Amino acid sequence: MPQETAFMADPQPHLAVSLGLLLVLATLWGASYTFIKIAVETIPPITLIATRTLIAGSLILVVLHLRGLRLPLDRRNLGRFFVQACLNSVVPFVLVAWGTQFVDAGLATILNSLTPVFAFLINWGITRHEVVSTRKALGVAAGLVGICLVVGPSALQGASQQLTAQLAIIIAAMAYGAAVTFGRTFRDLDPMMPAAGSLLMGSVILMPVSLIGDRPWTLAPTAASLSALIALSVFSTALAFTLYFYLLKRIGTVGVTAQAYLRVPIGVGIGMVFLGELPQPTAWMGMALVVVSVIAMTLPSRKSRTATV
Structure with a gap:
């Protein structure tokens, strides 16, 4: 009996720590859009992402x-790192950085949080290993309506730089969705290996483009942009990835998915507090639908919840 009592008393503090770390993770990823918004003011998108x-x-x-642990550098894994880099960092990071020049950080957070919707559509329509349930169908519908509400006012005004930027951020979310699907091929590796390998491969791809196109030695970034770049790289990327994989082992995939819908209001709130952004009424409605959509797409089924207990 004493052993059982000790076992029952122990998980609660551990759970509190895990939930606290989960909130930190959601904040780090939610803040990334504000960091990008500040950094890209004086650092071109490609150079920003190459450095990040x-x-x-x-x-x-x-x-x-x-x-x-050592990073595997054989031909097969280098090829996989290349594909994952394109899908998970090179394309989406650059598109978000470029789009955030013309779109509020809060709106970028909302639009880019629909990765679970696009991952589901890719898995259902292409790889065909996703089953359509009523909840997920409603989640897809809510997400698409949410996008329309956020993008709607710009679309009604016809083609504009802001509309193009919003579409670029949506395409970035699609790339993340494809990265989720391709990421399943890394099950034979420690989860941090594809993170490190794809990020480093991303820098290998982007650095020559930065050197030729941006000539970074001619740039004069402000202290605010440099600070945002460092915070983005160290906290919202390296630390966030490390926390993510730590929490995967500690509370599992089901628990970690909670950050997906926590980071939307957190990201919007950070933009409001530090950048003075004020989303339009349609954006608030869109955000609400996006949060509902992400919850619907990431919430485990009853069977899955029972299996993890």
Whole structure:
């Protein structure tokens, strides 16, 4: 009996710590859009992302080294890192960074949070290993209506730079959805390895483009942009990835998915507090539908919840 009592008393503090870390993770990822908004004011998008991936990938590589793990660099894994880099960092990171020049950080957070919807549509329509349920169908519908409410006012005004930027951020969410699907091929590796490998591969792809196109040595970034770049790389990428994989082991996939809908209001709130943004009424309605959509897409089935208890 004493052993059972001790066992029952122990999980509560651990659960509180995990929930606290989950909130930190949601905040780090929610803040990334504000960091990007500040950084891209004086740092071109490609140079910003090339530096972000290099710093973050290097830091995660250090964590792997401290854990006694080595990044596999054979041809097969380098090929997989290349594909994952394109889907999970090069394309979406650059599109979000470019789009955030013309769109509020809060709106970027809302539009880019629909990754679960696009992952579901890709898995259902292409790989065909996703089953359509009433809840997920409603989630897709809510997400698409949410997008229309957020983008709607710009679309009604015809083609504009703001509309193009919003569409770029939506395409980035589609790329993330494809990355989720392709990421299943890394089940044979420690989860932090594809994170480090794809980020470093992303920097290899983008750095030459930055050197040729942006000539970074001619830039004069402000202290605010440089600080935002460092915060984005260290906290919202390297630390966030490390927390994410730690929480995966601690509370499992079901628990970690909670950050997907926590980071939407957090990201919008950070933009309001630090950038003075004030979303339009249609954006608030769109955000509500997007949160409902993400919950519907990520909430585990009753069978899954029972299996994890």
